[in-house]
Amino acid sequence: MTEVHFDSVVIGGGAAGMAAALELDAAGFSCAIVEREENLGGILTQCIHNGFGLIEFNEELSGPEFAEKVEERLAGTNIRTFTGATVMDLDAASELKTLYCYTGSYGILRITARSVILAMGCRERNRGNIRIPGDRPAGVYTAGLAQRLVNIEGYVPGKDVVIVGSGDIGLIMARRMSWVGCKVHAVVEILPYPSGLTRNIVQCLHDFGIPLYLSHLTTNIIGKDRVEGVEITPIENGAIQPDKAFTIPCDTVLLSVGLVPENELSKSAGIELNAMTNGPNVDSMLMTNVPGVFACGNVLHVHDLVDYVVEEARRAGKFAARWLKGERPKAEARVKAGPNIRYSAPGRVDLHATNKLYMRTLIVKNDATLEVRVNSRVVKSIRKNHVQPSEMIALELEPKDLESAVGAPEPVVELSIV
Numbered sequence: 315m316t317e318v319h320f321d322s323v324v325i326g327g328g329a330a331g332m333a334a335a336l337e338l339d340a341a342g343f344s345c346a347i348v349e350r351e352e353n354l355g356g357i358l359t360q361c362i363h364n365g366f367g368l369i370e371f372n373e374e375l376s377g378p379e380f381a382e383k384v385e386e387r388l389a390g391t392n393i394r395t396f397t398g399a400t401v402m403d404l405d406a407a408s409e410l411k412t413l414y415c416y417t418g419s420y421g422i423l424r425i426t427a428r429s430v431i432l433a434m435g436c437r438e439r440n441r442g443n444i445r446i447p448g449d450r451p452a453g454v455y456t457a458g459l460a461q462r463l464v465n466i467e468g469y470v471p472g473k474d475v476v477i478v479g480s481g482d483i484g485l486i487m488a489r490r491m492s493w494v495g496c497k498v499h500a501v502v503e504i505l506p507y508p509s510g511l512t513r514n515i516v517q518c519l520h521d522f523g524i525p526l527y528l529s530h531l532t533t534n535i536i537g538k539d540r541v542e543g544v545e546i547t548p549i550e551n552g553a554i555q556p557d558k559a560f561t562i563p564c565d566t567v568l569l570s571v572g573l574v575p576e577n578e579l580s581k582s583a584g585i586e587l588n589a590m591t592n593g594p595n596v597d598s599m600l601m602t603n604v605p606g607v608f609a610c611g612n613v614l615h616v617h618d619l620v621d622y623v624v625e626e627a628r629r630a631g632k633f634a635a636r637w638l639k640g641e642r643p644k645a646e647a648r649v650k651a652g653p654n655i656r657y658s659a660p661g662r663v664d665l666h667a668t669n670k671l672y673m674r675t676l677i678v679k680n681d682a683t684l685e686v687r688v689n690s691r692v693v694k695s696i697r698k699n700h701v702q703p704s705e706m707i708a709l710e711l712e713p714k715d716l717e718s719a720v721g722a723p724e725p726v727v728e729l730s731i732v
Contacts, residue, residue, distance in 0.1 A: 484570020
């Protein structure tokens with residue numbers, strides 16, 4: 315067994331993990347990144363399309379280019395990276411945290427650290443999560459797996475494709491499969507509105523003439539040995555209309571039915587998870603209920619832009635450095651998701667600091683207003699031209715916005731869309 319010690323260890327070497335580690339190193343703390351793949355970069359390495367980096371680098375980049383630019387910042391630092399290392403156990407109960415990793419290079423690797431940052435990203439929901447009836451024929455893939463097969467492995471999984479769900483990966487794969495010569499017959503979405511970003515609806519579906527069936531349910535995958543088609547049933551006024559069902563012949567089904575933060579390791583370490591996000595509950599320092607364990611990026615809540623992931627991860631790194639120095643918030647207030655808000659992260663704000671919050675709405679609305687209430691009194695109103703669940707809303711709260719909560723017993727900051 316190889317044993318090493320650091321002030322902090324970051325689990326996950328994607329954009330979030332690298333950004334968090336850079337802040338710890340800049341603050342003078344020893345830091346390691348543990349990544350299960352052989353290279354850093356995470357899911358970005360298979361996202362060869364453009365659209366990344368407009369906020370972080372002020373230029374449009376592909377996923378690999380974005381990851382490379384972040385990784386270049388590691389040069390000249392004291393950050394140690396362990397790739398090809400899978401964390402199998404995290405013991406965070408004591409002041410000194412212990413990670414046990416399986417690696418090809420070091421055998422069993424035991425890492426101890428005073429703090430841990432969770433940056434494991436997210437995973438795709440699959441057919442078992444949505445329970446589509448039918449046999450189990452070949453030709454059913456998650457959209458992310460198909461993306462890896464095409465972009466990294468060089469395989470085309472099929473020729474006639476139907477995509478279930480209008481998440482961003484599915485939309486991007488509709489375009490990608492069209493580029494490699496496949497026929498994408500439809501994208502089928504159970505909701506009455508798309509689940510992906512508007513720009514992806516336009517660039518990946520409209521530009522290629524791919525139909526989008528909103529308020530339609532995939533009720534059967536047809537085929538025994540190989541997919542032969544999918545049965546699609548409309549939903550009208552909340553009720554399934556079986557008499558209007560129709561079949562789309564195809565040999566491949568790609569599932570783009572949502573992402574889930576990767577928190578199996580977190581749960582085993584005793585970290586409390588949020589029922590709405592499936593990520594950890596965190597305070598104003600992005601720290602979980604386990605002292606010294608922080609979370610950021612898609613393991614905390616699923617983001618729509620990697621630029622936001624990096625911004626949040628930088629804050630997590632800075633907060634972890636402050637925690638290692640013994641700094642703590644003087645006073646916090648609980649954040650409550652009010653009317654038309656699905657969730658907000660983090661779940662608490664520091665009353666004496668600038669706070670950055672990310673949230674998602676439950677509704678689609680034009681000319682909306684984001685209201686911030688402190689103990690039931692409106693302290694901030696922000697006009698939004700358009701809001702929808704697929705697009706995250708960012709909010710900054712300054713100490714002056716929260717001054718009425720200082721000294722109040724159990725202060726609450728409530729967010730709502732009206």
